[in-house]
Amino acid sequence: MPRDEQALRATVEQSAAVLTAAGFPRMPARVLMALLVAEQGGLTASELGEQLGVSAAAISGAVRYLEQIGILHRVPQAGSRRDRWEFLDDAWYTALMAKSPVYGVIAELGDRAADAIGDEQAAGSLRAREMARFYRFIDERMPDLMREWEGLRER
Amino acid sequence: MPRDEQALRATVEQSAAVLTAAGFPRMPARVLMALLVAEQGGLTASELGEQLGVSAAAISGAVRYLEQIGILHRVPQAGSRRDRWEFLDDAWYTALMAKSPVYGVIAELGDRAADAIGDEQAAGSLRAREMARFYRFIDERMPDLMREWEGLRER
DNA sequence: AGGAAGATTCACAAAATTGTGAATCCGGCG
DNA sequence: CGCCGGATTCACAATTTTGTGAATCTTCCT
Structure with a gap:
């Protein structure tokens, strides 16, 4: 549980804004940053939607995009359909900079x-x-x- | 005078498309690539407009953007208002990658x-x-x- | 000074992006 | 077997971006 939830959310939005300004699509940027600061195990699609205050459809599109880029991966939950999404912990930035x-x-x-x-x-x-x-x-x-x-x- | 004008223009458009896909605004990308392959001395705004088949207004906005980014510079022509635009020959990519x-x-x-x-x-x-x-x-x-x-x- | 060619700006139209709600689909569980 | 929670897809609406035409401005040339 974050010490300062308010500041954390604000930072997430700011970081996303920087990426957006750099040409990164808006919604994927927000999802990406939300997952960056998430607890171990990532978040489900609905948790993301709730945190960011957007519809499930928007999340679905964003995670699909990010997965394709190779920045995120889906972690199927045993015995549940609520998959979690998380970072490719160590690889995402190298992917962003080098693999392209x-x-x-x-x-x-x-x-x-x-x-x-x-x-x-x-x-x-x-x-x-x-x-x-x-x-x-x-x-x-x-x-x-x-x-x-x-x-x-x-x- | 280029050997294969057709192919040159096509390449210009393709390069611009790559930049656009990478999040670079469309019109500036086209102007940038057109100037990349231009003859010594650059091009005037109207030449750019003609080559790319767009209005003078579009050119004006694009070059303003590129100049601000620091990728282009305006070369005033002595005794004429037809300024030419050209690359900051050696610096533009370093500007693109490092100065940001x-x-x-x-x-x-x-x-x-x-x-x-x-x-x-x-x-x-x-x-x-x-x-x-x-x-x-x-x-x-x-x-x-x-x-x-x-x-x-x-x- | 007056005229003219070209550049810039502005308001608006066209087009592309982005995100929503509703419908559909999918898998787990009673 | 059928219901239920949740994810995905689709058509559409809202917003933003992009480019145009007309008006304005600037500077050179006569």
């Missing part, structure tokens, strides 16, 4: 644009190639970074 | 959530603290990564 193939994709598109331009010396081509190189670099270094974090994580 | 203070903010919110929970041993508190530590880690390492890139960049 978006960097590689962007690099690919940069190269394709340069190819379409044709003249390798054209300003646009140079920029596109450099973008490709940059995102390729990020794409390669990110796993290293995550490994470094894993090491740090154990203390 | 969002990691530090999230770390802050994680700690605040743990404080609100009170019991440091509670599952939610542990998760929140770990999130804070992780984003703090990213926030610290990102500048290093950008420096490493700068080194690589020159060959």
Whole structure:
């Protein structure tokens, strides 16, 4: 039982707002943050709906989205249909930052644009190639970074 | 003059679509990619409008947004009101990845959530603290990564 | 100064997102 | 076997986002 329920809820909403501002869909962000601060064992869909003051349908959509992204997983409860939802404890942020193939994709598109331009010396081509190189670099270094974090994580 | 104008435009749209899917606003994404592949000297607002097939108003809003983010800058043309817009050639991706203070903010919110929970041993508190530590880690390492890139960049 | 070309702003229309209520579905239990 | 609690889906309503056209403003050129 939290010491300061009021402040906790406020922080959940603020964190969700930050994610939303960063382009993350609103409802999934709220669910995500609610589960972040949840007790061991996660929450059921109806508990989430109650905490956030939204309909069951909204929760259903949000958890489906988050599960697909690979940030959440459903924990079936033995002998009950009230599944609980919880974090992939240690993996969710690495999933968020590293597993996303978006960097590689962007690099690919940069190269394709340069190819379409044709003249390798054209300003646009140079920029596109450099973008490709940059995102390729990020794409390669990110796993290293995550490994470094894993090491740090154990203390 | 690009060898394959058709393919170039298609790639521009695809790249913009990727950014959009990642939560980036649509019109700014298209403008950004159009300028990425532009010739030396950038493009004017009306050229952008023509290339993308949208109104001048849409361009105006998009470039204002991008300038504020710090990804674009306006280059006043001597003796003309047709300013050109171009990339901050080498800085835009580093701006995109590193200058954003969002990691530090999230770390802050994680700690605040743990404080609100009170019991440091509670599952939610542990998760929140770990999130804070992780984003703090990213926030610290990102500048290093950008420096490493700068080194690589020159060959 | 006056005219003109282009950029910006504003009010509004179109379109996409988001969340709801009601209906449907699913599994457990009496 | 049929009821009951709960989750999911669907059509729709509300809200927000996005882009347009018209009006306004700015600055260059004559």
